[in-house]
Amino acid sequence: MKFDIKQEQLIIKPYNHDEPIVIREQKGRFQRVRRVLGWLLMMLFIAIPWLQYNQQQAVLLDIGKQQFRIFGVLFLPQDFMILAWVFMTGAFTLFFITAWLGRVWCGYTCPQTIWMLMFTWVEHRIEGTRNQRLKLAKSQWNANKLVRKVSKHVIWLLISLFTATSFLAYFVPAKTLYTQMFELQWSGLLSFWVFLFTVCTYGNAGFLREKMCTVACPYSRFQSVMFDKNTLLVSYDSERGESRGKRKRRDDPKQQGLGDCVDCNLCVEVCPAGIDIRNGLQYECINCGLCIDACNDTMGKFGYAKDLIKYQSERQQQGKKQKPLTLKLLGYGLLSLALVVIMIVWVFNRTPLELSVLRDRNTLYRVDYLGNVENTYTLNIINKTQSSMTYMVSFNGLQGAKLDAPTEVTVAAGEMLQLPVTIVANSKDVSERATEIEFAVESSQHPEVFITKRSMFYRNR
DSSP, X not given: OEEEEETTEEEEEOOOSSSOOOOOOOOSHHHHHHHHHHHHHXXXXXXXXXXXXXXXXXXXXXXTTTEEEETTEEEOGGGTHHHHHHHHHHXXXXXXXXXXXXXXXXXXXXXXXXXXXXXXXXXXXXXXXXXXXXXXXXXXXXXXXXXXXXXXXXXXXXXXXXXXXXHHTTTSOHHHHHHHHHTTOOOHHHHHHHHHHHHHHHHIIIIITHHIIIIIOTHHHHGGGGOOTTOOEEEEOHHHHOSOOOOOTTSOTTTTTOOSOOOOOXXXXXXXXXXXXXXXXXXXXXXOOHHXXXXXXXXXXXXXXXXXXXXXXXXXXXXOOOOSOOXXXXXHHHHHHHHHHHHHHHHHHOOSEEEEEEEOSSOSOEEOTTSEEEEEEEEEEEEOSSSOEEEEEEEESSTTOEEESOSEEEEOTTOEEEEEEEEEEEGGGOOSSEXXXXXXXXXXXXXXXXXXXXXXXXXXX
8 A cells, every 4th residue: 555645634545556667767875786786696596507527517406307416415316405495595585574674675675676677778778768768658659769679679688588598507417508508409398497487587677577576476565464562674854855845956855844744756866666665564565775875865965964865673663672583583593593403414324325115026945956035125325426336235134145236336427326236045044035135235345335225034844
């Protein structure tokens, strides 16, 4: 909802999601912070797939092979429990930041905001300032308007295409992806995904823009649940600013019965969500601080004190002392820290080796002409490292029995070796019809890396 104060009456207007928002470009402290963070995150997003580790792509989420390679660690489907830890850690960290600083994730680091403002930056460079863009939109179609519009959309599409290929480089080896692109050898499936992500980026950042934040994103709807009186939010000092009104720089606002707000409307024009922060807290606000930069510029020109709009909590608005640490904030912080510790411990204690034992489904046991009992198994040995490993295979639990199989095998990085083995035992040495045995696989290079699995050995009565 929007609120307009006119003649001491409160007029309620519904937020109009259909009106196109034309953002004014703004410079200032918070805009510099956003741009630095935006460039840093974009460079990381582009550069990470090109990092190399052991002559391989350091970060590769190979869905086809069901392998997730992150530097020296290889995750297989058996390790997908780590995703639960990652999601829980991300959720509680987001809750912690929201309870502390409000919706700053949306304003400073959300990909939707970063790409939206990047597209706006391109639009500003091609079509001009906010007023020039509004004038161009209302003008008749001519050669100048056509060239500017086409140029803008071509650049938007190129950015979207590069974004799509950069994203897919996390799932397809980057060198292969771009080599096939320049050689026009993309498969139909790969071409589809590039096309889909290009269209999504172009549509989201170029057209939907703030609607993704105010309508589609569920975070804007439940964020208020995490707010409290100590949450830092962008807020307008109504006691100091009202009554708002236009005036000349030399005018004394007190003589005119006016507050410090000169009603320049710049706080609305620079807002990516198109809201008026002077109407109070609204769920559409992404806490980006652009309105603070715009207002501080205006206050500086009029010689007024800055921070008419600033980050402050409800307690600070009421003149009370800010509580730096609340029980809720402490709880979110401790849960986030605990989950990070659990995830790190799990990763470091994870055995880079997987073993499963499958019995022969056709024959429970066999007896050869010498009276020896044979049981056949298949050992599935998975090397969860990024280098070839040699393993020693053994078993115990059955005295006098022999293992009819190679006792040393080599498994390539990230591969699974199916090793058929047979245990042969003299029937006189096996007293029980079913005897528990244990297979062991141990790394030759790293003796601390080993794994055991139990199975059963059967004989005739």
